[in-house]
Amino acid sequence: MMRQLVPAVALIAALDLMLYSRPALGETVRIRSGEHAGFSRIVLDLTKPTEWRLGRTEEGYELRLDGPDIVFDTERVFHMIPRDRIADLSAIGDGGLALRLGCACHARAFLTERGALVIDVADGEATSDSPFERAVRRSAPGRSSAETARALTPSFRPALPLAGAVFDERLKLPIVVPERDQGQLASVWKAAEPHSSRREDGDAKFAAAAPNATAMGPVENAFGAGGNRHMSAEEDRSLLLPRLPDPSVTQAQSELLRQLSRAASQGLLEVELERDRLPRDPSAAVDVGLPAGEPAKPVHPAIRAETSIDRDMLSAMTRTPMTAEGGHCRPDEDFDISGWGDARPAAVQIAERRQPLVGEFDRADLDAVLDLARLYLFLGFGAEARAVISAFDSTANHLAPIAAMSAILDDRALDPSSDLFVMTGCDTAAALWAVLAWPVLPAAAEVNESALLRSFSALPIHLRRQLGPGLSRRLLDTGRGTAARSVRDAIARAAGDVGTAVGMIEAGIDYSSGDAESAEARLDALARSNDPMAVDALILTIRSRLERGASVPDDLIESAEALAFERQDGADGPALSQLQILARGASGELDRALADLRRWTESESSERQTETTAQLFVALGESEDEADFLRLYFANRDLLDRAAPDTTLRSELAERLAEAGFGREASALLKGEAALSERGRRILARAAIAGFDPAEAIDRLDGLQGEDVASIRARALALAGDHRSAASALAAIGDQQAAGRAAWRGGDWKRASAHAPEVMREAIAAFDLVPSSSGEPEAPPGPLAAGQSLIADSRNMRSKLEALLKVTEPAGD
Template structure:
């Protein structure tokens, strides 16, 4: 049953954020010609992007953030974007891209950063800001772009006319009327009041040749093949007479196919089952399809999906009425539905089918592709036991597509029929609290639920661990043992893999990286590769944040081969390499950088830092050859210092405006004039004392006086040298 197969999803990426870090859910979408990531920063957040041959790194400032990237690849393929990994600090996100992929980033008024990744030969995607200014309303372009004879968005943007035609002078009112009409048609289409007949195509009218007044097509139909439904049609139940069509040409299935609330009564389940199991075999020992379907519906209404499917299969019942039952049984049991299943593409319908389509289909890119109101009303009509099964998963799915209000409405519907100690209700509440950045409150909600040996409790455990990791807490031994026990019970299922991920990161939270890598090595062969790669990247990023240098170095060398083969972004590899070179392991730091990373500007800077740590100034200058910028100049100056070319180093530091390093390089090169101009007080005092002309000072006459003068002079010079050594 789905009750046993509900999972919480992947854990928070990046465990360095303390209690003050704000969690941001990275969202994705696949479009024609480009892939999109959206990072919902708060308004006013500053951000920068650094490009590399292997991808980009996004860094935010003005706050502390952690990133939830567990669902990035549920909506997009790994062709343009290969991986998304949080950095070793709270504010960095590393995005690895495929070859010949270019990116475009911009920020919306609300603070959200949008990054589009397009193929090099493709046209650049339009900004989100311009989506509402291209002339065609967004909903209309989405719903009707394959049916209306509209010109491309660029042409419409250039002409400024919604229909791509230049209005004559003085026709601003006509243009405004056209736009209002298109917006009205868009709203009607999104609400199911108007649909397009996909079986009929219409030619694009010749420019400047509209139908004359009174003219009509030869067949007497409208120029645009529309079907409409009025409020009177709805009130008179005319849906069957005029079935609603979706943009993919499908007709929405009627409500009676999904009216679960009508399939069960208040009688004890055993009595209902006994009644429905009678009369399954009719005349001539042939099964009665209607009776079998009634029994299958009862199983579904009670939450027994596998039993419903087994009943239909045992009596070889199929057809149009049985297909929705099989689909609903799979949804209840958490079994993925085939991507070509027609029902899974009916989430935009305004009937009960929308709920089941949304639960069993892939997550839409945005809420505009589903009927949220229909889903909520259908859920509220379900029997309590089905609400318990579907509620937490429905809350999770709404949160993933950016619909927290809808998720809260589902939680409230679940609360009306559940006690405060109901585990599904606690799970739904915790999901909402985690999504809003309240891990402590989420833990408190989960602690009120009863602990049982079932998969609801496993889901609750997963969320509890996620909440604790969000707060930067280490996971205790008992909790890790509980996760391990649940993981072994669930095996290679998706929930089992998510429990494995939880255990890996829990071990990492206490520095148990040997155990973590051993558990990772046991990942199921047929498991979720994306989840495994994400877990490995999170574990390595977790290792990079370990404050104990001994643990860091030992683990880096112990798992060297795994780290080198891992699909890590360039920026994460560079951060690990910098820490290794800073600890004196420059050769190992260079090995961490792959050949592709070494060819990037940031990779060459990392190689230069490693060479400088080895006092190999010549190698550092070779890595820096052709690189510009302040970082490259700083490293080039340090390379000159390693080579003993102090004058060149001082000149570079002087250009960079670093007076302290300028004076130190000049001191080492005996450039006393530069020291006098840029040195510290003690450095200038030493130079002035060393170059002072003391010939005019009175010479003591007696030997004791001369000796005392020498002692005083020596003490003064020693005091200056002591101050100089302390400064260095």
């Protein structure tokens, strides 16, 4: 951090200005901000209870706090929020703050438990009964805060200097001088004050601003004309020394000096002493203490001084924990699981906690119920903790965390209405348990990683090993790799055997960083073991192989199938069913995979099942065997219909069906948006050709361009009998050989003789289908020569026709 070098003179001047402008100082209200989905939030950290009003103005809203000397610190407001909702914030005096809006928004406000004022500017119109839509009446104009400060700042320069001191006009503070120079001081001071009116005016101002100070006479009345009179100590104290204006000034000065010293110790500034202004004789310094017999009264000056480091640390410590939605965060005490048990044997602790459960008249002691449930959580017994709560019908609000934590320990789903889900951003232990409450942590969730890691490190080691792998998985899934590594370290640094938890977390880190093979090497051995982490390892290793297109070993598929049946009602049952079906499909066992999928989807339908169906039909569409594709597609078409596949999958399957000649099935798959896309129109054109409807095919291609479109259009034209147009379309895209064949079928011998296959060109020449370009006709041969030529031509023609029949394709191609 860059330190500022502050001269001592500047510090003294700053102290003077702050002390004697004290009536103009007021409370500084720091404003924090944050951006959320649908609204922007500002928070005013009020240091004491304050009346407030919020209402509408022409440009937005206006906030009024009860206190004209309030100063708003808006320096960092727009560091955290854009200006699309709150376009500007400006102080308007007399405790007012103007909010200029940049959208069609409305504001709502509320106070937190700690007294902070929260203002949310949300999208849309306000409700008709909103109290914040009433117009604000602006207060009568008055002086600005700067004018008020100048009016209330006393001109503090006494008409007579302190004994042994002079007043520097630039600083308005005394500078101590040796006694031998006091004789010359009077003439210097008198020369510096040529106009008595200025001195008298200053005396009047000082008397008005500091009523406790003693009024002083002119300089010459004290020192005499020559300025050499020596006074007694009694006269010196009673006449020359002014009393402090108010005991609060002394306290304020002490507080400012203490805070400046603290700022210097924190490296925020460095004092550069000017030694020529320090007193050379310490004994000459003046004692300005209160007169004897007047004890100092406790005062509370209207001044507050603190460094930026202390301010931010204090704010972090006293800030009311709140969720991003404005709700309250549960405190650390609700999740202090490490303090709910100890190292004694579990049986001893359970017996100790069970004894006071029921008191006289068989009434349950709710505190004892809570203690026993918390002990079960400390031991990792979630079901037992829930049983205790339900057995004694304990539904109090403070027991809600017990129910949530017990479900998390047993990998059970929480009640969707639980308030724990929204506490991932809290600065308490609630952040840890809120992240664990999500089966899949949303990518956009605001997570307080510092609070999460702090709370996780405070857990007993056995709970760290139990919860660590699941926590690290949630963090890795949302891109928080550094936090996941911190979770691993919190387990690894514990004494003794860390178990398989660290290996599981390291495999997850390898997997998320792209090193799938290293992750699979760690996971395979664990997946084949009887360790409690084996199921998680099995899920991760199969998923890794499927994502990179590798085959899954048969024994792992069989383990997943067995565990899927065993744990079908558990939290990981659906994941195991999905992975074993997809693994069989990827291994080529599509028949069995589709049969397993049908059994899985008979009882219920879920998003995971829909996703599995889509992925399995993608694998079916990529299968090379045409017969297997058609057989399995038509046998399981109902599964596809229930899954409502997306446009891409529909197009893939429809294209393959159209190429196989199943135009009607292809058209049935492409409906709605899929049929209107460019790819869908091409597929429907192929389907029309397969259904021998060239007109429909040509109509589907209207307005489309490209080689694929031209090829399909040529096929439709050929099917309609317009082979010459088909030849022109093929020639336009450069497929000359196909254009030559189409020209052959259309009787365009000239184009066919140029581009058709060689055997066709020879036939055209043999039949003399293209007229010779020679100018002079040949002389007719004689009768014998003509007969011999005819026999030769007949033999030649026969051989050409035989060759032509061998290479000519069916007329439909």
